[in-house]
Amino acid sequence: MPYENSMIIELGHYALILALVVSALQSVLPVWGALKHDTRLTATAPTLAYLSFALVLLAFLALTHAYITSDFSVFNVFENSHTDKPLIYKISGVWGNHEGSILLWVLILVLFGALVAAFGKNLPAELKATTLGTQGWVSFAFLLFVVTASNPFLRLEQPPVQGQDLNPMLQDIGLAIHPPLLYIGYVGFSIVFSFASAALLLGRLDAAWARWVRPWVLASWIFLTLGIAMGSYWAYYELGWGGWWFWDPVENASFMPWLTGTALMHSALVMEKRDSLKVWTVFLAIVTFSLSLLGTFLVRSGVLTSVHAFAVDPARGIFILTILIIFICGSLALFAMRAPLLRKGGIFAPISREGALVMNNLFLTTATAAVFFGTLYPLILEAATGDKISVGAPFFNLTFAPIMVPVLIMMPFGQLLAWKRGDLWGVTQRLTGAFVLTLLSAIALGWWMGGNHIFAVIGFGFALWAIFGSLWEIWDRVQLKKVGPVRAWKRFWGLPKTVWSTALGHLGIGLTALGIVTTSVYETETVLVMKPGETRQIGEYDVTYKGNRDHEGPNYVERVAYFDLKQDNKFLHEMAPTKRVYNASGRPMSETSIVSFGFSQVYFAVGDETEDGGIVTRIYHKPLILLIWIGCLVMSLGGFIGMIDRRLRVGAPKPAQKQRKKQQQGAAA
Amino acid sequence: MIKPKKTQGFIAVLFASLWFLFAQQALAVNPDEMLSDPKLEQRAREISKEVRCVVCQNQSIDDSNAKLAKDLRILVRERIKAGDSDQQVLNYLVDRYGEFVLLKPRFELHTLLLWIGGPVILLIGIVFLISAARKRKRDSEPMPLSEKEKEELEDLFKNE
Numbered sequence: 001m002p003y004e005n006s007m008i009i010e011l012g013h014y015a016l017i018l019a020l021v022v023s024a025l026q027s028v029l030p031v032w033g034a035l036k037h038d039t040r041l042t043a044t045a046p047t048l049a050y051l052s053f054a055l056v057l058l059a060f061l062a063l064t065h066a067y068i069t070s071d072f073s074v075f076n077v078f079e080n081s082h083t084d085k086p087l088i089y090k091i092s093g094v095w096g097n098h099e100g101s102i103l104l105w106v107l108i109l110v111l112f113g114a115l116v117a118a119f120g121k122n123l124p125a126e127l128k129a130t131t132l133g134t135q136g137w138v139s140f141a142f143l144l145f146v147v148t149a150s151n152p153f154l155r156l157e158q159p160p161v162q163g164q165d166l167n168p169m170l171q172d173i174g175l176a177i178h179p180p181l182l183y184i185g186y187v188g189f190s191i192v193f194s195f196a197s198a199a200l201l202l203g204r205l206d207a208a209w210a211r212w213v214r215p216w217v218l219a220s221w222i223f224l225t226l227g228i229a230m231g232s233y234w235a236y237y238e239l240g241w242g243g244w245w246f247w248d249p250v251e252n253a254s255f256m257p258w259l260t261g262t263a264l265m266h267s268a269l270v271m272e273k274r275d276s277l278k279v280w281t282v283f284l285a286i287v288t289f290s291l292s293l294l295g296t297f298l299v300r301s302g303v304l305t306s307v308h309a310f311a312v313d314p315a316r317g318i319f320i321l322t323i324l325i326i327f328i329c330g331s332l333a334l335f336a337m338r339a340p341l342l343r344k345g346g347i348f349a350p351i352s353r354e355g356a357l358v359m360n361n362l363f364l365t366t367a368t369a370a371v372f373f374g375t376l377y378p379l380i381l382e383a384a385t386g387d388k389i390s391v392g393a394p395f396f397n398l399t400f401a402p403i404m405v406p407v408l409i410m411m412p413f414g415q416l417l418a419w420k421r422g423d424l425w426g427v428t429q430r431l432t433g434a435f436v437l438t439l440l441s442a443i444a445l446g447w448w449m450g451g452n453h454i455f456a457v458i459g460f461g462f463a464l465w466a467i468f469g470s471l472w473e474i475w476d477r478v479q480l481k482k483v484g485p486v487r488a489w490k491r492f493w494g495l496p497k498t499v500w501s502t503a504l505g506h507l508g509i510g511l512t513a514l515g516i517v518t519t520s521v522y523e524t525e526t527v528l529v530m531k532p533g534e535t536r537q538i539g540e541y542d543v544t545y546k547g548n549r550d551h552e553g554p555n556y557v558e559r560v561a562y563f564d565l566k567q568d569n570k571f572l573h574e575m576a577p578t579k580r581v582y583n584a585s586g587r588p589m590s591e592t593s594i595v596s597f598g599f600s601q602v603y604f605a606v607g608d609e610t611e612d613g614g615i616v617t618r619i620y621h622k623p624l625i626l627l628i629w630i631g632c633l634v635m636s637l638g639g640f641i642g643m644i645d646r647r648l649r650v651g652a653p654k655p656a657q658k659q660r661k662k663q664q665q666g667a668a669a
Numbered sequence: 670m671i672k673p674k675k676t677q678g679f680i681a682v683l684f685a686s687l688w689f690l691f692a693q694q695a696l697a698v699n700p701d702e703m704l705s706d707p708k709l710e711q712r713a714r715e716i717s718k719e720v721r722c723v724v725c726q727n728q729s730i731d732d733s734n735a736k737l738a739k740d741l742r743i744l745v746r747e748r749i750k751a752g753d754s755d756q757q758v759l760n761y762l763v764d765r766y767g768e769f770v771l772l773k774p775r776f777e778l779h780t781l782l783l784w785i786g787g788p789v790i791l792l793i794g795i796v797f798l799i800s801a802a803r804k805r806k807r808d809s810e811p812m813p814l815s816e817k818e819k820e821e822l823e824d825l826f827k828n829e
Contacts, residue, residue: 241732248727304726350802362794370787377783387779390721392729392772399787529700607699616699 006155009074012062013153019055019110020143022048026113026136030129034202042129046117049132052139053114060107063152064094073159076100076152082165082584084555092176093166098300098316099152101179105296106142108180108187113139116191116216123212130198131191138190141323149319165584168556174234178227182254185224186292189257191216192264193289196282197331200338205282207345210272213285217268218643221261222636228254229632240590240605242525242620244628247396249304252375253295256368260288263364265639266357274354274419275345280361286335290328291368297324303379349421356414356422363407370399408462408513411506412469416476434472438465449522449623459517466510470503501642508635515599515627524621529614530563538619541602542566543575545615556582558591561606561615565595572597575604577617599626698731702739704746713746716758720745721772729772741770 026048033041063076067090072078080097081090095104113135120128146152195213199205231251236244245251264284270277298304301317348354374391381387412434416427441464446457477495480488526538530545537543544564551558558580565572577593593604600623607616698717704710717731722738730738730745741762748758762770774780814822 243732246727347805358798362791362798365794366787366791369790373783373786377780377786381779385779388767388769389774389780390727390769390772391774391783392721392727394719394773395783398773399784403787403791527698527700527703 006071006073008062009066009071009153009155012059012065013151015055015058015062016143016151016153017147019052019059020140020147022052022055023110023136023140023143026052027133027140028136029133030136031133031201034126034130034133037126039125042125045129045132048136049110049113049117052136053110056103056107056110056143059153060094060103063100063103064091067091067094070163071159072161072163073155074152075154075156078156078160078163080166081163082555083162084583085166085171086554088173088176089166089171093170095179096166096170096175099146099150101183102142102146102150102300103152104179105183105187106139106146108183109135109139109142109190112188112191112216120212126202127195127198127204127209127212130201131194134194134197134201135191138194138327141326145316145319145323149316162584165555165582168580168582168585168587168589169238171555171582172234172238174230174238178230178234181223181230182227185220185222185227185261186254186257186295188216188220188223189261189285189289189292192220192285193331196285197334200282200331200334203338203341205278205342207272207275210268210281214265214268214272215643217261217265217285218639221258221265222639222643224254224258224261225632225636225639228258229629233629237592237594240592241618242523242603242605242622244519244625247374247393249375250299252371253298256371256375257288257291257295259364259368259371260284260291263361263368264288266360266364270354270357271345274348276348276354277358278342278345279339282339283335284361286328286331290324290331293320293324293327297321298375346420348419351417351424352422353414353417353419356410356417359410360407360414363403363410367400367403367407370403371396374399404513405462408466408509411466411509412472415470415473415502415506430476431469431472433475434465434468437468441468449518453521456517456521459521460514463510463514463517466513467507470506470510473499474503497641497645501638501645504638504641505635506638508631508633508638510631511627511634512629512631515624515629515631518624519622519628522623523625526619528617528619529610530617531612531614534614539621540567541572541621542569543617543619545617548615551578553580555584556580556589561617563593563604563617565602573602575602577604577606579606596626599624599630601625698742699739702742702746704750709746709749712755713742713749716745716749716755717742719759719772720762721770723766723770 026045029041029048030045033039033044063074065071066074066077067081068087070077070081070083070090072081076097076099080100081093085093093100095101113132116123116128116132116135120131123131192213195209195216199209228251231254232244235246236242264281267277267281267284271281297317297320301320303317374396378389378391381389412431413424413427416430417424438461442457442461445460445464446453449456474492474495477499478488478491483491524539528536530536530543532545532547535542535544542565544566546562546564548559548561551560558578560576560578563575563577565575573595575593575595578591580589580591581587582589590605590607595602600621603620603622605618607618609615698714704713714731718729720730720741722728722730722733722735722741724735724737725733728735728738730741744762745758748761753761759771768774774783776784
């Protein structure tokens, strides 16, 4: 058994090094072929892309196998695993550490290369080859990093009998889902970057390019949205103090590519439909992936802990920083050389669909800049002058939120404006119904929530405007009053997918905004000491502490505190927050207990026990908080509908493909 | 003391590692720290949200369970009880711990770029868009006909 194990792990190590060699070939041969118009060389691209994916997958599976079998001769497994850990956390533990998570990063990178090789059949051969070649440069750089500076396959000569266990905070289903989702989004933008670089290298950039790229932008954006939302919910229930977004640099690192990715999604639309904004779209594609790389650097180099911590152990940080600088400077230099040569596309009036999308891009870029300065300024200031300042949530709330207000206001207008030249007054008239509906519901909601908060009503107004405004286009197009319910129903289902995609995307933003406004203004927090048998009134609820019981988990012991949650003498739910101590590390953890009522939640966490047998209890009421994450799901659904719409239209129509197949079969026969 | 694992980079982890660095089971604000006057306590909470727990990473003293954060929370409440205004409490903390304690930096020369960076980008964008729109308008307007072209046009009409 030990012999087999070590074979598998060495096989994985070998596959990883082979992948480095293959990606070196992938970064040279196809691009060379494209520049020399040599079809034999360009034809190697898909094969090399498949091969590097297969090899990295093999390495990843070998490491996973070492985790599952608790092979502590592998240093990485020893540091981050334990035999008693449940299987799912043994698997997710693979990427719960630096080396493993970078390996997952690379796996997704080569996965996207393989996907382009597989689905890019309708791409011009040279564009496809150059794109995969550029992707090869990125994978080569990161594989070199993994092999030389961050190798997960290093072995211990004397294998210990037991591992050091995974950080208890990470022993959660959140770790199994959040990083893969986030990385697919994050790294997915690499393929968009490669498409942009390839287009610049070949000097050909047109509406067709935008059409090829858009599904990849959408796919990455969907996963990034889901990844960020999942991470936010994970932090919310795991950390135990009820926050759902902390403006932490690590969060900002994933939020910046999301903002520019959202801008890119919109500008690529203009490019595809009107052959306009080409230069800007390519620039955004470069910036988005650059921000993904920057995020990787910020998170992986230790620079966030402090500039000094980075200086103490700089090897990895410097390596990623070098990759970052080479790719950003290289692509921007290429951009600066080639962009002026691009032909100007279709023109449009300021008041038009294009104009609205330009505005969207302007504000999203400003929002990115605000987050960017807030995240990096303290680091740069400290490195330059030694002055230490802090930039936290109060700064971001003040600078970021105002930029989102015009975005929310403009969304419904943008949806209805015509391409090329729009009629703002006409659109305003069409939106009157949505406006009245918004006004009435904002006042009604404000009144229902207590009626004493004018800012909340204004906030509700912006969010509800986005909600009703985004759905208004559907209502407007169905023409229920004119055509009657039967035909309206048919029209409803016959609406183009783009209409649904936009409406749901914008609806999601509105729902998230509504959740944020409501929970920030109206959440309540109660901290108190409760004794067994005691009942206290908390807001509209009665809470009884029934006592606690000790319980033994697979790799921890916990003390569960039981509470009854009642309202008007009606039993609602038994809450059971716990305090755990993990056996291997002796680390304490507190697990929250959350119950949903509609979109609102009641949230329990327990702290210390007092000497007289009481327990410190925190109880939050979070009105409409679930809308924050539901909004993200709705947004992603909108993106998904947009993507399947693309897939239907991209490339050769089906009958032609069938014909071609028949011809080929005929030729073969 | 457990060294925080700086290499683990998912959202929760940064908080988590610091949680373990000061491994106590207490959650942030405890009932025994609170002021009896709910109005003053509310003010203390609001101030605490703007003060950084200086040994933590990006956590306010309101959220943190570190010992130092607890000391600071008590200090904030003492200053409030002594009759300080919110600004005076913050000034007091800055005098003792430096500007590092403020989660929202002051608007000063060395934070100028931080504060105006976003608005400057917006301004540059607007100026660029306006000039581009003007240029486009100028370019798209047809050039007036030259004298020679007018003559040619008239000749064409005459021939008809």
